Amino acid sequence: MSERRIDAVAKATGAAKYTADVVLEGTTFAAVKRSDLPSALIEEIDISPAKEVDGVLGVFTAKDLPGGANLYGRRVFDVPILADGRVRRVGDPIAAVVATSREIAEAAAELIEVTYKELTTVATAREAIQPDSPLIHDRPWEYAGAVVTPDSGRNIQSVDSHGSREAAESALRNAVHVIDETYFTPGDHQGYIEPQACIADYHADGSLNVWNTNKSPYRLRDVLSSVFGLDPKKVEIMPTVLGGDFGGKGSPGDAPLCTALSILVGRPVKMVLRYSDDLLSTDGRHSSEIRVRLGIDASGKLVGGIAEALLDGGAYAGFKPVNTVNLHGIVDAAIAYRIPEFFVESKIVYTNNQPKGHMRAPGSPQAAFAFESALDELGRRSGIGPIKIRELNLLSDGDVNPYGSVWLEYRGKEVLSLAMSQPKSVDVPEGWLHGEGVAIYARSMAAVPKTSLRLRRGENGKVIAEVPIPENGAGGQTVVREMIRTGLGISADKIEVNQVSTSLLPTDAGVGGSRVSLGVTVAVANAIKLWKEMPADQEVVEITTDEGSDGPSGAYSAQLARVAVDPMTGQLKVLELISAVDVAEIVNPKAHQMQIDGGAVMGFGFAVMEDLLEEGGQPWALSMGEFKLPNVADIPKLTTALLRGGKGVGPNNIKAVGELTNCPTGAAIANAVEDATGVRIRRLPIRAETIYWGMKEGSAK
């Protein structure tokens, strides 16, 4: 049985307080003048018309920023709070207005006149690495946190790789069948309901309170204290409810700007993005161009492979949080398979597009689309068949994966077989072509559960858990409650779970990377243990964990897409998506199922419609009318088959599920389209028109 989610009633009734709902005494409102051009020098900024507007408290440009602090980021500090002499993308903030109302601030910002000297736009990743390409940043290696050097090459944000290129090339030369194709995916946005918002409240004593649409409060605290030279103990990130995240709320958002403005005006400063500005100015999924080469021997066994990814990181590298400043989903492209010689390189470059960051399973939907499409093509072209080639090459227990580790178990073959054996229930429309395709995705679970929490006695036998994480919509706080409920044997209504501000707990690594259920459960289990041993006169137990999980291990998903294609128009209907998911124990079945279904819908959107339409250094999908997300009528029938009995990790014996089902969908659908029509799609989103012209040409090439 599933207990109701902890945030359900507050969100359904409107009682939940989101960042945009926070009202402080004396709040002022900020709006920014953004760049209209993708690449230009700023010759002059005329803020005088904005300053004269009634209700405007101040208009600021880069030179006004307190202490000269301008650059920030999650790892690389290369994002300017306000453009300093140069704009690198449409939407770069150039000047900020603080006023007594949002409307006044926005109207005044529109009056600001900027004179530009236009520079050549670098509109694609491919252009960026050409020898004569203009430099987006003159000396990117000088940014704090940069991983590039002067020798890294033009416009490089980061390069990550694994394996030996020479060995893989050599293996491919000896292969009997080789596939060599290149796959493309577009820039995407997380599509959360709640646009990004912030209130910063700086006080004369050097203390700062921040409410921000952010899921990594401790990291945000560290970024703000570092940018503005503030004492971290005096920077307090306040609890908030998040209206969806999908990775996009890990970024500092407008907290650095609002903090700077609050310091400047001495009052709380609030900024809530219009959704069009959220589409324009936040950090979505990297567009990709991935060349995949795979080779098999006569028996169909993979002997070697090379994946080379070129990703468009946009104008700034600062929204990628990991040490590599790369996306591990790309490097992990071959993680489900036995490939003796595999080389992968992930190159992320600067362009004049929107900066990109983390979105649900960063890098994986792109990599899985490329790899699982290429493997499918190889299966078909070689005559071995798309299913058989996977069965032959999926890892088995005891195998060493291409990254040199041996997981506790490999359940790729089992999830594939489970997906294949599900009953199919949706009829094909009369006269339409029908096809089926599969794709596999595997993900390691090596997250370190760095977190802390506190259990406290409440009134009437209540247990109050104080946690460092916001509820981002995925159900993390519900997991905490469920563990306490079962661990202490008390009912759900005797448990409260509250996020507390960053000054009240020591640490947390933030929500993300499928780490919440894994990391937090370790902490909760330890806290429950202490609680049970606690003397009767003690009120509180507090714990901090920083230990690795069991493993190495991982989880698999296999997806089977059934599609129908109208032979007259190329219209694609995804009839059903069957997801087979590798699970161990499940903490909350309903929340678990929601992750599976939500993931499949997100994968479906990525496969067939989502696209920021970046062209010429400008995203053209700047409203939810143009940036299409799946609506209820679009969603195919979703079927889930759980492969139970897995070896999980942590005290609850669980496997992460949040990033399993959104990754294989693009390839599963593209593979089904070839099955139905003979047309091979190598670019997402899949458009009816592409299928139409492909059928007219009448070949799979």
Place this chain on the structure above:
Amino acid sequence: MQSTETEFLVPTSVSEALESISKEDAIFLGGGTSTALLYKTRLIEPSRVVWLGNVGELKGIFASDGEVKIGSMTTAAEIAANRDIARLLPGVCTASGVIGNARVRAMATLGGALAHADPRQDMPPALIAVGAEVSVKSSLSTRRIPLAEFYEGFLETVLDPDELITEVTIPLVANRRSAYIRYTPTSEGDYPTVGAGSSVTFGSDGKIIEAASVVLCGVGSVPIISNQASQLLVGTTGDDAALRRAAEAVREIVEPQDDERGSAAYKREMASIFAFRSLKSCLGS
């Protein structure tokens, strides 16, 4: 600057509404599904907004022997759910039931949609195909305009700024069949790549087509009316060969543009295919 200085008036009669609009740059507001977006994105900055939601005489659907009248403040959802519309004007029924999504249909009004004149809208082709006429009033005059002559360009109509659409009249014709079909290959919630409204009227013998109409949206700056398609159908029995010839004629007159809903070349192909499918549906396949 917007919002702080915009007047919001709520008249309760047509005459009051027409008086309210006299101020320069005042606008009428129906359901707001288009106007509110234009307003929020500052594409329009009216000094006065006259909301018609409390003008009862602009609402309702009235079917009589010879015609159907639909008040301009009737919502898409009301039209889609109306039994007379479903029985007498199936194309109009279909079109009003597929606009946007349920939330949009609950608010969007017929008059607002026609005045907005987005060439991707579903209603105009369905209504033009059945000979709809638009009744328009200002404080000085009243006129009735065939919807086929109503559109001048992208978001442009023949309306004067002080004119108000009061109702739409659709003549009922014996032995006429009508249909609307749209093509939304990306998302059901999208504007159509192409939409096709059609009607076919048989002679008294019920066999030979006496009049026909094929009208398309999404493939030009205004709804595209194919007179040649109509002529090719008149005098035939509406057999597949005749329908194909008519659909082929459509290809020549559409003026599509490349966008994310398809290239011009693809839209041209689809215009022809969906004209055929609309006619086929019209003939009750």
